[in-house]
Amino acid sequence: MTTHGGFEPVFCTVVPPHVLDRLARNDDPALSGPAQRTLVRDSELRSRRRVTTEFRLWAGPTAKAPSEQPLRTIYDAEHRTDLPGTKVRGEGEDPGQDATVNRAYSGLGATFDLFLKAYGRHSIDGDGLPLDATVHFDEGYNNAFWNGEQMVFGDGDGEIFVDFTNSIDVIGHELAHGVTQYTANLTYYGQPGALNESMSDVFGSLIKQYSLGQTAAEADWLIGAGLLAPSVTGQALRSMKAPGTAYDDDVLGKDPQPATMDDYVRTGRDNGGVHINSGIPNHAFHLAATAIGGFAWEKAGQIWYDVLTGGELSEKALFTDFAKLTVRAARERFGDGGEELQAVEKAWEQVGVRIL
Amino acid sequence: MRIQVRRTGGFAGIERHAEVDTSGRPDAQEWHALAEKAVAAGRGVPPIGVPDGFSYQITVDGRTVYAADPRLTEEQQKLISRVLKEGA
Numbered sequence: 001m002t003t004h005g006g007f008e009p010v011f012c013t014v015v016p017p018h019v020l021d022r023l024a025r026n027d028d029p030a031l032s033g034p035a036q037r038t039l040v041r042d043s044e045l046r047s048r049r050r051v052t053t054e055f056r057l058w059a060g061p062t063a064k065a066p067s068e069q070p071l072r073t074i075y076d077a078e079h080r081t082d083l084p085g086t087k088v089r090g091e092g093e094d095p096g097q098d099a100t101v102n103r104a105y106s107g108l109g110a111t112f113d114l115f116l117k118a119y120g121r122h123s124i125d126g127d128g129l130p131l132d133a134t135v136h137f138d139e140g141y142n143n144a145f146w147n148g149e150q151m152v153f154g155d156g157d158g159e160i161f162v163d164f165t166n167s168i169d170v171i172g173h174e175l176a177h178g179v180t181q182y183t184a185n186l187t188y189y190g191q192p193g194a195l196n197e198s199m200s201d202v203f204g205s206l207i208k209q210y211s212l213g214q215t216a217a218e219a220d221w222l223i224g225a226g227l228l229a230p231s232v233t234g235q236a237l238r239s240m241k242a243p244g245t246a247y248d249d250d251v252l253g254k255d256p257q258p259a260t261m262d263d264y265v266r267t268g269r270d271n272g273g274v275h276i277n278s279g280i281p282n283h284a285f286h287l288a289a290t291a292i293g294g295f296a297w298e299k300a301g302q303i304w305y306d307v308l309t310g311g312e313l314s315e316k317a318l319f320t321d322f323a324k325l326t327v328r329a330a331r332e333r334f335g336d337g338g339e340e341l342q343a344v345e346k347a348w349e350q351v352g353v354r355i356l
Numbered sequence: 357m358r359i360q361v362r363r364t365g366g367f368a369g370i371e372r373h374a375e376v377d378t379s380g381r382p383d384a385q386e387w388h389a390l391a392e393k394a395v396a397a398g399r400g401v402p403p404i405g406v407p408d409g410f411s412y413q414i415t416v417d418g419r420t421v422y423a424a425d426p427r428l429t430e431e432q433q434k435l436i437s438r439v440l441k442e443g444a
Contacts, residue, residue: 146406188405270365275369
């Protein structure tokens with residue numbers, strides 16, 4: 001069981017300072033306590049860094065390039081909710097009997113591979129951050145999430161969902177939340193929240209395509225294929241190719257995702273519809289990638305990655321802000337008047353997001 | 357006592373809602389104690405959740421509080437899972 005005492009988040013450099021400031025003032029001591037301690041520790045570290053820089057003092061071991069290999073650890077929550085749980089597999093250890101553990105381990109490896117080989121990024125922080133994941137979280141838990149430090153996967157209840165490690169794009173999706181957190185840090189609400197979700201779907205899907213060696217034309221563009229229990233009428237949780245068509249089931253209802261701005265959903269639920277309106281930028285990515293052709297991670301993925309990590313994308317970015325930056329990135333990377341630029345411009349026009 | 361739970365968000369973004377009316381139930385006292393503790397530890401406004409984490413709205417006799425994964429109290433966790441499982 002998670003209690004305020006059982007799960008105390010340790011906010012290292014993961015949490016941006018303004019968030020820490022806000023948390024430190026929170027009336028919930030479980031949140032304010034660690035945040036206050038982190039702020040104190042950060043200021044100590046900053047002074048030490050300044051001192052060592054200004055006085056050219058020896059600041060410990062020389063900084064070296066981060067490793068080309070991931071540093072993975074898988075934990076087992078044993079159906080409880082204490083994080084991270086018991087360590088069951090470390091980096092370089094042989095596969096064990098538990099297929100869930102093995103899938104999580106190889107999914108983390110595939111994600112690390114795509115970011116390193118396609119974009120030269122060392123792990124989610126760009127500096128070799130260890131990758132931690134907990135499996136078998138809670139009992140029949142129908143979810144997977146990123147808690148700011150690690151991935152957490154439930155087993156599913158077997159009635160609607162099965163094991164959340166079944167889809168490699170779900171593992172990639174959770175890790176990509178980490179990449180976003182360390183880069184543009186898009187606010188998890190409304191349009192910036194839907195962009196945050198879309199980044200995770202885009203890179204989650206690219207990880208699947210990269211590991212299967214599929215071109216944009218060959219890919220299924222589904223998120224969470226293999227996650228729905230056999231009795232559910234549907235093929236996945238989301239479709240980037242055709243948002244709104246992933247499932248239509250008696251119990252689950254119908255996939256609520258819009259594909260274009262005409263069907264944009266205004267709601268306060270789901271953090272302002274972050275998992276709903278992400279269908280629009282998801283579809284734009286699919287349109288751009290399929291128009292360009294070839295392996296989607298090479299060109300469309302590169303453009304999206306440039307925007308996510310380029311430092312220009314604001315935490316409160318709206319769809320139109322993001323779209324404009326992708327147009328600029330396409331021009332800068334692949335040239336003015338190129339097919340990449342045209343494909344990106346046309347994709348946003350098709351989903352009804354203004355780029356002018 | 358009327359206890360309602362609405363769960364939103366999560367990786368799938370699929371909403372669930374259920375409620376339990378404790379009147380006439382033999383275990384009503386147990387429900388009341390659990391609900392009171394869960395509400396006492398709730399927030400007046402929805403807390404900032406983690407990416408893909410579930411958000412919860414707990415309403416007991418018309419009073420609504422909010423909570424989010426993974427920072428639930430033991431009572432909130434127990435109440436939420438019981439209502440979603442046993443409620444209609």
